[in-house]
Amino acid sequence: MNISGKVKICGIIGDPVEHSMSPAMHNAAFEKMGLDFVYVPFRVKREDVGKAIDGVRALNIRGLNVTIPHKVAVMPFLNELDPLAEKIGAVNTIVNDNGFLKGYNTDAAGFLQALLDKGVEPKGKNVLLLGAGGASRAISFVLAERGANLVLLNRTLQKAKESADRLTEAFGREVRALELSHWNLVAELRHADILVNATSVGMSPQQDETPVPPSLLTASLTVCDIVYNPIKTRLLKEAEAAGAKTVDGVDMLVWQGAMAFEKWTGVKAPVEVMRGVVTGRLGGSPA
Numbered sequence: 001m002n003i004s005g006k007v008k009i010c011g012i013i014g015d016p017v018e019h020s021m022s023p024a025m026h027n028a029a030f031e032k033m034g035l036d037f038v039y040v041p042f043r044v045k046r047e048d049v050g051k052a053i054d055g056v057r058a059l060n061i062r063g064l065n066v067t068i069p070h071k072v073a074v075m076p077f078l079n080e081l082d083p084l085a086e087k088i089g090a091v092n093t094i095v096n097d098n099g100f101l102k103g104y105n106t107d108a109a110g111f112l113q114a115l116l117d118k119g120v121e122p123k124g125k126n127v128l129l130l131g132a133g134g135a136s137r138a139i140s141f142v143l144a145e146r147g148a149n150l151v152l153l154n155r156t157l158q159k160a161k162e163s164a165d166r167l168t169e170a171f172g173r174e175v176r177a178l179e180l181s182h183w184n185l186v187a188e189l190r191h192a193d194i195l196v197n198a199t200s201v202g203m204s205p206q207q208d209e210t211p212v213p214p215s216l217l218t219a220s221l222t223v224c225d226i227v228y229n230p231i232k233t234r235l236l237k238e239a240e241a242a243g244a245k246t247v248d249g250v251d252m253l254v255w256q257g258a259m260a261f262e263k264w265t266g267v268k269a270p271v272e273v274m275r276g277v278v279t280g281r282l283g284g285s286p287a
Helices: 022-032 045-057 085-088 107-117 134-146 158-172 180-191 232-240 249-265 271-281
Strands: 010-015 038-045 063-064 092-096 100-105 128-131 151-153 175-181 196-197 222-225 245-247
Touching: 010 022, 022 038, 022 100, 022 128, 022 249, 022 271, 045 092, 045 100, 045 222, 063 249, 085 100, 092 249, 107 134, 107 222, 107 249, 128 134, 128 180, 134 151, 134 158, 151 158, 175 180, 222 232, 232 245, 249 271
Parallel strands: 010 038, 010 063, 128 151, 128 196, 151 175, 196 222, 222 245
Antiparallel strands: 063 092, 092 100
16 A cells, blocks of 8 residues: 555544454555545544544544444534434544535445345334444434334333434334343344344454344344444354344445445445455455
């Protein structure tokens, strides 16, 4: 990689961020398209988010991805929010135009594209969504917008209720919120068509963990996991063993990344190059 004096810097902020595949994915994409860009990870503590955004302006960083736990906390420090990001209440992409920072959410469209690529249409389906963080906000919004029937489960019930109330108001259709407990999983999975894990449970190095006991997984389910490291989480392995259809986190990662890439560069993203880098780094075979 040749870095010139004209290089434009992009990156990712989160805590932790060392595990991220985004630097490898985006740098390969920049190189493929012959762009004078570089992408770097920035570990930012929760209390330093505002300082980090000041740094984006001061250093003229072209763009950022935003990951756990900053997707909501970053919003007040931006100049403008894209209408979709504002409705969702979470930002995962920032574009810097001469110090004017605009926040976007590409998680929503990235997740939907990952589902559709696997032949899964959520319209009219009963979806059980685990988690109520920034990624969950995006996923729940796009599923509700698509016409799915949603139930949100989260360890902190109040956070799930806030998301559910927001969605109910936005779409005029009830979205229920419950505590993420064994008995609520048992009750709700009886009626679910699609199960989505939007928590970090099962992410490396805690890959032996799962948010759902294997005895509750059935062949009639489609099981999605936004965790992409490992590609096949324990949840997905046990879902496959039960005969369920599975959707892993790599495609969501790649599609949301491709959409961010295009906002920073104005160039169409080389999606297959990006997917190949991620699956290669994670020890899988390119899809």
